[in-house]
Amino acid sequence: MVVAPEFDRRASAYGTGARVQQDAAAWLAEWLPRECGEPALELGAGTGFFTRHALRSARQLVATDASSRMVELGRAALPRAEWTVAGAENPPAAKFPYRAILTSSLVQWLNDPAAAFREWHGISAPDALLLGGWFVRGTMEEFVSACPESAPFRWRSAEQWLVLLNEASWKVRRSETKIFQLTHKSSAAMLREIHDVGAVAPRRLGAGRLRAALRRNDAKSRSQAGVVTPFVFLRVEAVRA
Ligand SMILES: C[S@@+](CC[C@H](N)C(=O)[O-])C[C@H]1O[C@@H](n2cnc3c(N)ncnc32)[C@H](O)[C@@H]1O
Numbered sequence: 001m002v003v004a005p006e007f008d009r010r011a012s013a014y015g016t017g018a019r020v021q022q023d024a025a026a027w028l029a030e031w032l033p034r035e036c037g038e039p040a041l042e043l044g045a046g047t048g049f050f051t052r053h054a055l056r057s058a059r060q061l062v063a064t065d066a067s068s069r070m071v072e073l074g075r076a077a078l079p080r081a082e083w084t085v086a087g088a089e090n091p092p093a094a095k096f097p098y099r100a101i102l103t104s105s106l107v108q109w110l111n112d113p114a115a116a117f118r119e120w121h122g123i124s125a126p127d128a129l130l131l132g133g134w135f136v137r138g139t140m141e142e143f144v145s146a147c148p149e150s151a152p153f154r155w156r157s158a159e160q161w162l163v164l165l166n167e168a169s170w171k172v173r174r175s176e177t178k179i180f181q182l183t184h185k186s187s188a189a190m191l192r193e194i195h196d197v198g199a200v201a202p203r204r205l206g207a208g209r210l211r212a213a214l215r216r217n218d219a220k221s222r223s224q225a226g227v228v229t230p231f232v233f234l235r236v237e238a239v240r241a
Pocket of ligand 1: 049
């Protein structure tokens, strides 16, 4: 199982600090059907931002995450879901195939998302629903272009993601992107907030490179209110073909 280790270390700060992921989960939840079919499986559930919404639509929900601390916190907050530590690349199969696969703010972290999409296809029922949302290219654009080596994974465009889903036999019924803007007093404060909730891969960046990227981001993204950073979130509703 591959896990972004900082999420586990920072799990206790995630529930209060991850504001863009919380807003994105609420936006994705607008596409939850009244009843999403059972059993339902959530991947990368974290502390349960999206789980909370999903439980309104799924009576039998298996909520999974690769981080055991996230799962502990999620279970304590939302005991009605069945919480399990599991990687999204190798989720637990149910006695009956899943009728719904749900995921929010996870997929951009996967090393081999195409393989994960195929895996999810293999454990779900014909016509199962895949409802997912994740961050795509354009997120932190200025900072990423000033310092590409800071990216913890490969950024893909919304179009590239839709192709991957299609290739894994998930038929996209609708998709949409939304830009969430976060304002901070400086680029350094923006980076600190992301770091504090674990959304970083541990990697060494030269201090000089980092300072230059932060300065450039400050200069390019500053408004009267502060430094404005875009987070581009794709939401997708697909069915198992
Ligand atoms: C940005 S958080 C999203 C959490 C939650 N879904 C939300 O909307 O707030 C990403 C979550 O994915 C988990 N994660 C990272 N890599 C994973 C993997 N390979 N398999 C399962 N979970 C993973 C992390 O532990 C973290 O809880």
